[in-house]
Amino acid sequence: MRAPLPLLLLLIVGVSGVYSGHSLLYFQTMASVPGYGLQEHVAVSYLDGIEISRYSSDFRRVVPVAPWMQKVEPEYWESETRRCRSNEIKLKHNAMIELIRLNKTEGLQSIQWMYGCELRDDGSTRVYYQVGFEGTDFFILDSDQWILIPLTGQAHITTERLNGPDERLAERNKYFLENTCVSWLRKYLENAKEELERRVRPEVKVSDQTVNGVTKLHCQVYGFYPRDVDVNWQKNGIDVSSYEAKHVFPNSDGTYQIRVTAEVAAEDREGHSCHVDHASLDQTLIVKWESQSSSNTLGIVIAVLAGVLAIAAIGFIIWRISSGKKNYAQTGTSDNVGSTSASNA
Structure with a gap:
């Protein structure tokens, strides 16, 4: 069984709002079906939302995805392969222990671990280290x-152990997150x-939709790069509130799309x-709503999102990571799951 791509994480992590800087994020996803011996593991790294390398339990080697990753020396791939193989063994073993401790012995189970760093335009840095268990933030x-x-509540026992003098997991990963990760990020950026x-x-396409007497105006913006974009509705030059959250989604070709909706009479x-x-525009691009606008554009959106949801149906339950909304950098892990360190992962 081939492990599905952990793509949806990128749809959730840091996809809303204006982003200013660069990020290097690592995702590891393990899925298992207790009692059936099925365990699938995928490790993927992303630079600014672009997949750059991948490891999976069916291939068991780290391979470049982005063409420019070929510039990295061969020793890097051997080192990363050893790291991911070691992590796979640790994560599978510790995940099973965690499932037993929490009495999760039936159905598809998933554990997702995200760690990495961010380099802001002002020179400051930020680190991430977080684990989700069964679609829920663990810590x-x-x-x-x-x-x-x-x-x-279930994570309290885990954090007490991992914060204890025998483990000190967070401190053991400090150098990797603040130094090694940032160093690789700078090199990748070059x-x-x-x-x-x-x-x-x-x-840009605009359309309208009326459901149960409620009319919504949709503005679909797609095929753009880089990700930073500002989209809003106006009426006669005056801003109109958008009633649906703005989420930027990646496309398979490395570009992005966003849909912004306003509810009107x-x-x-x-x-x-x-x-x-x-950034690609010399001036603001303005597209007016016109009565002949059809729902064809909406069909484009539905088709794209349907593909994403299909991946989710096959894959794992995704937990929500709220980046940029907290005063401290986010990370996490689960009980024995957390014993897999970023520096050795």
Whole structure:
């Protein structure tokens, strides 16, 4: 059984709001079916939301995904392969112990571990270390105190052990997160400079939809790069509140898409326009809503999202990571799951 791509993590982590900086994030996902011996493991790394390398339990080697990763020396791939093989063994073993401790002995179980670093435009850095269990945040790292913070009642026992003098898991990973990770991030940015500096102009479509007497205006912006984008609705030059959250989703070709929706009175659609600001544009792109706008654009959105949901149906339960909304850097792990350190992962 081939482990599905942990793509949805990228749809959730840091996808809303304006982003200013660069990130290197590592994701490990383990799925198992207790009693059937099925254990699948995938480890994927992302630079600014672009998949750059991958390891899976069916292939058992780290391989480059982004073309420019070929610039990295051969020794790197051997080292990363050893690291991921070791992590796979640890994560599978410790995950089974955790499942037994929590009496989770039936159905598809999943554990997802995210760690990495971020380099802001102002030169500051931020680190991440977090584990989700069965679709729920388990605990995170407080990088001010370098201790693990439980997010569920079941995680208290785990954090007490991992914060204890015998483990000190957070402190043991401090150097990797603050130094090694940032060093690799800088190197990757240099190798990927041409790719990251490219500019792809967005396509914009507007449509309307009325359901149960509620009319919504949709602005679908797609095929753009880089990810930073500002999209909003206006009526006769005045901003209109968007009632649906703005989420930027990655496309398979490395570009992005976003849909912004405003709720209006059915008889009040005239005069509305979608305004898009992006690095590829010399000026704000304005697309007016017109009565002949059809629901075809909505079909594009539904088709894309349907593909994403299909991956989720096959894969694992995803937990929500709220990046940029807390005063401390986020990370986490689960009881014995947490014993797998980033520096050895």
